Each structure stands twice: as C-alpha cells, then as structure tokens.
Amino acid sequence: xxxxPAQPNPTSARAARFExxxxxxxxxLGLTANTHLGFxxxxxxxxxxxxxHQATLTDGADDIAAQLRVSWxxxxxxxxxxxxxxxxxxxTREAAAAALGEELVFxxxxxxxIAERFARFGRPMTPNNRQQAMKFARGExxxxxxxxxxxxxxxxxxxxxxxxxxxxSELRPMFADQVAPRLARLGLLAEHxxxxxxxxxxxxxxALETKLQPLFAPHGAxxxxxxxxxxxxxxxxxxxxxxxxxxxxxxxxxxxxAALLGEDFLCHGRDSLAEVCASLLREREKKVAIxxxxxxxxxxxxxxxxxxxCKFFAGGVVCCLNEAKQxxxxxxxxxxxxHGAVSEECAVAMATAVAEKLGADYGLAVSGGAGPVGTVHPxxxxxxxxxxxxxxxxxxHTPHGTWAKKVCWPGxxxxxxxxxxxxxxxxxRRELLRAPVSAPVAGERVxxx
Amino acid sequence: xxxxPAQPNPTSARAARFExxxxxxxxxLGLTANTHLGFxxxxxxxxxxxxxHQATLTDGADDIAAQLRVSWxxxxxxxxxxxxxxxxxxxTREAAAAALGEELVFxxxxxxxIAERFARFGRPMTPNNRQQAMKFARGExxxxxxxxxxxxxxxxxxxxxxxxxxxxSELRPMFADQVAPRLARLGLLAEHxxxxxxxxxxxxxxALETKLQPLFAPHGAxxxxxxxxxxxxxxxxxxxxxxxxxxxxxxxxxxxxAALLGEDFLCHGRDSLAEVCASLLREREKKVAIxxxxxxxxxxxxxxxxxxxCKFFAGGVVCCLNEAKQxxxxxxxxxxxxHGAVSEECAVAMATAVAEKLGADYGLAVSGGAGPVGTVHPxxxxxxxxxxxxxxxxxxHTPHGTWAKKVCWPGxxxxxxxxxxxxxxxxxRRELLRAPVSAPVAGERVxxx
Numbered sequence: 001x002x003x004x005p006a007q008p009n010p011t012s013a014r015a016a017r018f019e020x021x022x023x024x025x026x027x028x029l030g031l032t033a034n035t036h037l038g039f040x041x042x043x044x045x046x047x048x049x050x051x052x053h054q055a056t057l058t059d060g061a062d063d064i065a066a067q068l069r070v071s072w073x074x075x076x077x078x079x080x081x082x083x084x085x086x087x088x089x090x091x092t093r094e095a096a097a098a099a100l101g102e103e104l105v106f107x108x109x110x111x112x113x114i115a116e117r118f119a120r121f122g123r124p125m126t127p128n129n130r131q132q133a134m135k136f137a138r139g140e141x142x143x144x145x146x147x148x149x150x151x152x153x154x155x156x157x158x159x160x161x162x163x164x165x166x167x168x169s170e171l172r173p174m175f176a177d178q179v180a181p182r183l184a185r186l187g188l189l190a191e192h193x194x195x196x197x198x199x200x201x202x203x204x205x206x207a208l209e210t211k212l213q214p215l216f217a218p219h220g221a222x223x224x225x226x227x228x229x230x231x232x233x234x235x236x237x238x239x240x241x242x243x244x245x246x247x248x249x250x251x252x253x254x255x256x257x258a259a260l261l262g263e264d265f266l267c268h269g270r271d272s273l274a275e276v277c278a279s280l281l282r283e284r285e286k287k288v289a290i291x292x293x294x295x296x297x298x299x300x301x302x303x304x305x306x307x308x309x310c311k312f313f314a315g316g317v318v319c320c321l322n323e324a325k326q327x328x329x330x331x332x333x334x335x336x337x338x339h340g341a342v343s344e345e346c347a348v349a350m351a352t353a354v355a356e357k358l359g360a361d362y363g364l365a366v367s368g369g370a371g372p373v374g375t376v377h378p379x380x381x382x383x384x385x386x387x388x389x390x391x392x393x394x395x396x397h398t399p400h401g402t403w404a405k406k407v408c409w410p411g412x413x414x415x416x417x418x419x420x421x422x423x424x425x426x427x428x429r430r431e432l433l434r435a436p437v438s439a440p441v442a443g444e445r446v447x448x449x
Numbered sequence: 450x451x452x453x454p455a456q457p458n459p460t461s462a463r464a465a466r467f468e469x470x471x472x473x474x475x476x477x478l479g480l481t482a483n484t485h486l487g488f489x490x491x492x493x494x495x496x497x498x499x500x501x502h503q504a505t506l507t508d509g510a511d512d513i514a515a516q517l518r519v520s521w522x523x524x525x526x527x528x529x530x531x532x533x534x535x536x537x538x539x540x541t542r543e544a545a546a547a548a549l550g551e552e553l554v555f556x557x558x559x560x561x562x563i564a565e566r567f568a569r570f571g572r573p574m575t576p577n578n579r580q581q582a583m584k585f586a587r588g589e590x591x592x593x594x595x596x597x598x599x600x601x602x603x604x605x606x607x608x609x610x611x612x613x614x615x616x617x618s619e620l621r622p623m624f625a626d627q628v629a630p631r632l633a634r635l636g637l638l639a640e641h642x643x644x645x646x647x648x649x650x651x652x653x654x655x656a657l658e659t660k661l662q663p664l665f666a667p668h669g670a671x672x673x674x675x676x677x678x679x680x681x682x683x684x685x686x687x688x689x690x691x692x693x694x695x696x697x698x699x700x701x702x703x704x705x706x707a708a709l710l711g712e713d714f715l716c717h718g719r720d721s722l723a724e725v726c727a728s729l730l731r732e733r734e735k736k737v738a739i740x741x742x743x744x745x746x747x748x749x750x751x752x753x754x755x756x757x758x759c760k761f762f763a764g765g766v767v768c769c770l771n772e773a774k775q776x777x778x779x780x781x782x783x784x785x786x787x788h789g790a791v792s793e794e795c796a797v798a799m800a801t802a803v804a805e806k807l808g809a810d811y812g813l814a815v816s817g818g819a820g821p822v823g824t825v826h827p828x829x830x831x832x833x834x835x836x837x838x839x840x841x842x843x844x845x846h847t848p849h850g851t852w853a854k855k856v857c858w859p860g861x862x863x864x865x866x867x868x869x870x871x872x873x874x875x876x877x878r879r880e881l882l883r884a885p886v887s888a889p890v891a892g893e894r895v896x897x898x
C-alpha cells in the first residue's frame with residue numbers, strides 16, 4: 001500500500017505549493033458555510049500536502065482573475081471551486097481563461113451530457129446551460145455524474161489548474177474520483193496518510209505542551225507539533241513535512257505520548273469522548289443511563305447517536321423540573337426541598353435512580369444550571385445556599401459507589417453544556433478504565449466496532 | 450435606534466473594504482471547520498458590509514506578515530482570527546507587529562487577568578501564557594471574558610486592525626460586544642440590520658418563490674430576494690443594496706408575505722422552531738413533554754436550551770430500548786411486541802404516556818429509527834412488518850386527541866434527526882396556532898420573552 005511506482009517521493013510531494021480558491025458571494029455573506037476548505041484541506045493533508053493558502057472571493061470576474069494571477073504565479077496546484085453553473089454570476093471559466101491567457105472552446109460532448117441529464121429528469125434545457133459546455137482548448141474535461149457543470153483541468157508549465165463545481169455533492173466525488181488520482185499520478189500527492197494524531201482530555205493546552213516537551217525536544221525542527229483545543233479535549237498532531245521523520249516514527253512517538261499521559265490520553269485519531277466510552281462499555285459488557293437537567297438531552301444524544309447504542313445505552317431522562325425528577329426518577333420531594341435541585345445530593349440521587357430504574361451498571365447525571373449568561377438559571381431553582389450561574393453538579397453512579405462533583409466554567413450557555421457533557425463523559429471514561437474487561441466468549445468478538 | 454450621529458451613511462459604509470484573515474494550520478488541514486467566515490461575514494452583511502476577501506493562512510509568521518501587508522495596503526478594516534494563544538504556533542501578534550512596523554509591549558493588566566483566570570479554575574499558570582500579555586504600544590486591548598488571550602485593536606492611518614481569538618466561544622461575544630460597536634462608532638458599520646428576513650416552514654424553496662413572486666414582481670430590480678433552505682425550514686431575505694427600497698418598505702413587504710403564507714410563515718427574523726413553539730406555549734399557558742427514540746435527546750434539548758424553559762417544558766424521556774419505554778413510560782410490553790417500537794401505535798402511546806406522566810398539556814413523541822445510512826437501525830427493533838431505514842413515526846398528544854404520522858426522508862443520520870426534530874416542532878406549532886390564547890392576568894406580561 002505504501003510503495004507503488006506512482007507513490008510520490010515525499011520530498012517532492014511536500015515541496016509542491018497548493019492553493020484553494022473558493023468562489024461565491026454567498027460564502028462571504030455568511031449564507032452558506034464554506035465546507036470546501038475542510039474537505040479539500042483534509043483530503044490533501046492526509047496525503048502529505050499542507051494547503052498553503054485558501055481565499056474566498058466574490059463572484060466578480062475581476063476579483064477572480066486578479067487572485068488567479070497571484071496564485072498561479074506562486075503555486076504549483078491551484079484548485080478553484082464554484083462559479084461554473086449556468087447563471088450570469090458564474091464567471092469562473094471566463095475569468096480563468098483571461099487570467100492565464102487560455103482559449104475557451106465549445107465542446108459538443110459536454111453539451112450532449114448536459115442535454116441527456118435534463119432529458120433524464122424530464123426538464124427542459126434552457127439556453128443559459130450552453131456556457132457550461134466551454135472548456136480550455138489545451139485542457140481536459142472532468143465529467144460530473146452528479147450535476148450539469150463538468151470540472152475543467154489544465155496542466156501547463158509544470159503546474160495544474162482545476163476548476164470544480166461548487167455544490168459539495170458534486171465537488172466531493174469529483175475530487176476523490178478524478179482530481180486526487182490525477183494529482184497522485186503526477187507525483188503531487190501521496191496515496192496514504194502521512195501524520196500521527198491523538199486526542200487528550202482533562203489537561204489544558206499549555207500544560208499538555210509542557211508535559212510532552214521532553215518527548216518532542218530531541219527531534220528539534222524535524223518534528224512539527226500542532227495543538228487544537230476544543231471544549232473539554234485537545235487534539236495533538238505530529239508531522240514532519242520535510243520527511244525527516246517517517247510515519248512509523250511519528251506513530252511510535254504518539255504511542256510514547258500516550259504512555260506518558262496515562263489516563264489523560266483519550267485515543268489515537270479522532271474518536272469522540274462518547275465513542276471512547278462506548279468502546280469501554282462494550283468491552284466490559286456494561287450499560288449506562290443518563291439523567292440530565294442543564295444539558296437538556298445532549299448527554300443522552302451523545303450516546304443515542306452512536307452505532308449499536310442499544311448495547312451500552314439503557315436510556316435517559318431529561319428532568320429540568322422537580323416534578324419530573326419525582327415523577328420519572330422517584331426522587332423524594334423532601335430531598336429536593338432540603339438540598340435544592342442544584343446540589344450534590346440531588347445529582348447523586350439522579351444518577352443512582354436512573355441507573356436502578358433502567359437496570360444500568362453506570363448512571364451519569366448533570367444537575368442544573370446552564371442558563372443564558374448573566375441570568376439566574378431559568379429552569380432549575382437555586383439551592384437555598386445559592387450557586388453561581390454556570391455551576392452544575394455532575395454525578396457518577398458505578399457498581400462500587402456514587403460520587404458527585406461541582407463544576408463551574410465561564411462562557412456562554414452552549415459552551416457550558418458542551419463542557420458539561422464532555423466532563424461527564426470523561427469522568428465515566430476514567431472510571432471505566434479502572435473496571436475489568438469482560439473475558440471474551442469463545443467465537444465472539446468483544447472489542448468495539 | 451436607527452438615526453444616531455454615529456450611524457454611517459449606507460454608501461460610505463459599503464465603500465469601506467473589509468478583509469478577514471483566518472489563521473491556523475488546523476483550518477488548512479481540514480481538522481477544524483472554519484466557522485469564522487460564516488459568522489463574521491453574516492454579521493457584517495446584515496449591517497450593510499459585504500466582506501471583500503477572506504483568506505486562510507498557515508501559522509507561519511512569514512505567511513501571516515506577507516498577507517497582512519497585502520490586506521493592510523488595500524483594505525480599510527482587516528480582521529484576523531486565531532494564533533493568539535499560549536503555544537509556540539501562536540505567532541499572530543509578532544507577525545502583525547512586524548508587518549505593520551508596530552511595537553509590542555508587555556501589559557501587566559493582561560497578565561493579571563490571565564493569572565486570575567487560572568487561579569479561579571485552580572490550575573497552575575505555565576510560563577508560556579505570558580506571551581498573551583503583549584499588546585501593540587499604540588493599540589488597545591479587547592478583554593476576553595471567555596478565555597485567556599485578549600483581542601488587540603489598532604486604529605492607524607484611517608484603518609483598523611483587529612486581532613481576535615480563534616475559539617468561536619471567545620471570538621463571537623468579543624466581536625458582538627466589542628468589535629462591532631467600535632466599528633459602528635467609526636462609521637464603518639451600520640447599527641442595525643439593513644435587510645428584512647423571515648422564516649417559513651412546511652413549504653419548499655421553489656414553491657415558496659412561486660407563491661411569493663406576485664408580491665416581489667412590482668419592485669423589479671430594486672428588490673433583491675435570496676432563499677436559503679435548511680432541513681425543514683426556509684429563510685427568505687429581502688434587501689435593496691442600491692437603497693431604492695427603505696428598510697421600512699422591506700419590512701412591510703415581509704409582513705405581506707407573512708399574510709399570504711398563513712401557517713407556513715414561521716417568524717420574522719431567525720427564531721428557531723422551538724423558540725416559536727415556546728412563545729405559543731407561553732401565550733397559552735401550556736406545557737409540552739417529550740418522548741424520543743430516534744432523535745435521542747435532541748428534541749428535548751431544543752426546548753431545554755431555551756430561556757425560562759420551566760414555564761413550558763415539563764421534561765423528557767429518551768427511550769431507545771423497549772425496556773426504557775416500559776420502565777419510564779409504563780408502555781405495555783404486549784403493545785411493543787404486537788406493533789413493534791417503530792409503529793404508529795407505539796408513537797401514540799409514547800406521546801400520551803409522557804404527557805400524562807409529567808402533567809403536560811401536549812406530548813411530542815419520535816419513535817425509531819435514524820440509524821447510520823445503509824444499516825438497520827441499531828437501537829430500535831424493527832416492527833414485524835418491517836420499515837425502511839430512516840422511517841420514523843411522530844406522534845402529537847393534545848388536549849383534544851392524539852395522532853401519529855409516518856415520516857421518511859433520504860439523507861444521512863444527522864440530517865434525518867434534524868428533520869425529525871423540525872417536523873415534530875412544526876406539527877406542534879401548527880396545533881398551537883389553533884388553540885386559544887389565555888386571557889392575560891392584570892399586571893402580568895404574557896407575551897414570550
């Protein structure tokens with residue numbers, strides 16, 4: 001898989017400069033999310049190419065031509081998305097031809113393909129579709145099985161220009177099936193992933209860097225390290241864009257990081273906290289149940305959305321009101337009155353009750369209150385003693401006991417909920433790591449899928 | 450609110466050139482979605498500014514400085530996101546200072562704020578955090594209540610440079626609370642939205658355009674109309690960028706669209722379906738309870754996340770397994786065995802049971818099963834008769850009766866869940882529209898907040 005004649009020399013592959021131009025007023029106006037950067041950037045990166053630059057331009061022909069001249073002068077590969085459609089604001093072909101001094105010619109085969117597509121869907125083909133049948137005289141056509149506008153490919157002066165359609169459902173298959181293989185054949189892209197990534201939880205970005213520095217330092221500038229913090233976990237990526245460190249070396253380094261981090265190491269790759277918990281639960285043949293107030297269903301959704309959830313997720317209760325806590329979980333009214341809904345006692349009772357009620361081995365609970373910033377939490381009455389806004393109690397019920405802890409973060413309501421979900425999942429994960437794995441039954445595969 | 454001395458002339462506001470530079474290898478590598486373009490582009494657009502250019506750069510100081518020189522030369526406002534953190538790949542401050550010939554100075558107040566933040570969360574402050582305490586000697590500091598790195602603001606030569614933190618939870622409030630007001634004071638941004646937007650549900654994009662065309666046609670080219678379809682609702686935006694139609698005229702047109710659309714009109718602005726339902730429930734002094742399988746907590750979260758949810762949201766149950774449906778809702782086993790969990794009968798029983806159990810006036814239920822595409826739904830056993838993947842039953846319990854309907858859409862698991870949540874909410878909304886509004890009690894404000 002690694003060494004084929006088409007496999008590029010890593011050094012030459014990495015030396016090529018790639019730029020991505022995403023066109024469209026709707027992107028600049030914030031009406032459509034620009035998902036092309038994430039998709040194309042990710043596809044290139046995993047094959048050893050770091051996109052050097054990405055720009056979003058208006059649909060104006062002058063803007064497109066000006067940026068194309070700049071990008072064509074400094075890059076080896078220029079990928080352009082959008083502006084290939086039939087309407088008057090689709091000017092990519094003409095602008096590119098003008099900027100690069102290329103001639104556009106009519107291609108009867110493209111027009112036939114467009115006409116056939118219209119016929120297949122029983123719609124009339126309006127005349128403005130004809131502009132989609134133009135191609136570079138010296139270039140190639142990238143057929144579009146998922147839309148009308150084909151892509152265009154131009155290889156000149158040792159450089160490549162690819163014009164790709166804007167809709168993701170058309171662009172993604174065209175990139176994967178036609179563009180990436182062509183780039184690989186030209187030695188501009190590798191055919192397998194070339195970096196090592198792992199995920200950590202429960203340790204901040206700066207403390208993480210400090211802790212891992214002794215492992216990174218010996219590699220000096222040959223090793224590139226990037227950290228990316230999320231709400232409750234941090235991604236670490238190890239790369240060596242000059243090829244001095246092999247992939248095997250990077251992966252072995254990631255494994256040593258894992259050993260040093262201990263329980264703060266979440267996984268190699270990008271599995272979510274819920275996925276990691278699910279794997280651990282499956283391995284141990286245990287189930288978890290959820291009772292939540294402040295997170296309002298998000299913790300349950302983290303488990304319910306996973307494949308095969310019935311194996312490890314027993315169910316959940318969203319009980320912001322005391323009445324719901326009493327009715328669904330059987331919590332005693334006196335407990336709620338004495339300690340309040342935002343209390344250690346209430347969280348412990350919620351975790352225990354939901355686990356017992358649903359026959360689960362583990363119970364995770366989140367009490368109130370992630371209200372809008374600056375207001376008293378609206379749906380969980382404060383405890384008599386009072387709790388600051390954003391304070392919540394998490395509780396974990398296990399076969400060996402039940403514990404609660406208070407958590408408090410700054411930030412808006414959405415952030416608070418994400419952090420609470422991730423903190424609850426991470427707590428469960430750490431507890432599960434200490435629980436023994438079930439002995440595999442003969443002939444049965446126990447590991448997580 | 451509209452006319453203040455700081456209110457920019459729309460023409461001059463539009464003449465200012467805005468550029469956005471989003472920094473970070475993680476964006477170019479496709480590891481993190483670039484949501485800054487959508488957020489900032491949208492915020493600017495609604496206030497009369499079309500972002501002229503956006504570029505994503507590597508974390509390399511040379512790249513940052515080179516692009517900053519280009520953007521600073523041609524733009525009036527340059528907004529930069531990312532690269533302000535404590536680690537070695539955070540080089541925005543230094544690169545910007547180098548590119549613009551500005552001096553960076555240490556600011557003790559920033560360091561104190563960072564140290565206090567670490568102390569508040571009981572974490573040690575590592576020395577690498579100190580680089581976040583540097584600011585432009587001639588610039589201002591934008592305090593960051595949601596993270597360690599403050600933003601930096603530099604106004605020079607009639608131009609503005611703003612460096613903003615990368616995490617959206619830090620950037621968004623900083624932009625809204627500090628950057629936009631400063632830009633408005635400088636006359637670079639309007640203080641209110643310059644377009645009229647409304648939201649519809651239950652009608653497709655093309656049918657909507659056809660229906661509204663008679664209202665739009667008289668305005669000819671002076672009126673710009675844009676449609677944006679989501680999973681279950683469509684946004685319509687009315688603008689007049691040449692200023693021929695006033696905002697009042699656009700708003701009056703939106704009101705006429707509302708009258709024509711009847712129940713398919715959701716709201717002016719961008720309220721979510723859950724927010725609209727919440728307003729209707731409050732006005733009628735009614736409560737809703739949720740029982741869900743396929744949506745796994747997302748429907749409950751849509752209500753629980755709203756302000757004052759205890760007034761209208763009685764609670765929810767996530768019951769993917771039959772055991773949970775029996776234990777939490779008291780559904781009879783024979784019903785589940787005879788009709789299956791994915792059935793009209795089961796959905797009706799879920800909606801009724803959860804409403805009765807929690808004392809709610811309305812009960813909304815979603816039965817299985819939005820599994821991964823191409824697989825049998827993992828957590829909801831199929832009915833004996835069999836249901837296609839992606840088929841779900843929604844049920845609505847009301848004071849006047851309980852109904853169920855089958856829904857089935859194409860698309861991946863996430864899309865399916867969003868559509869199911871939105872379809873359930875829209876059903877509740879239409880039912881509530883027909884229910885009488887409670888008479889307001891003297892001195893009490895009944896309308897939604």
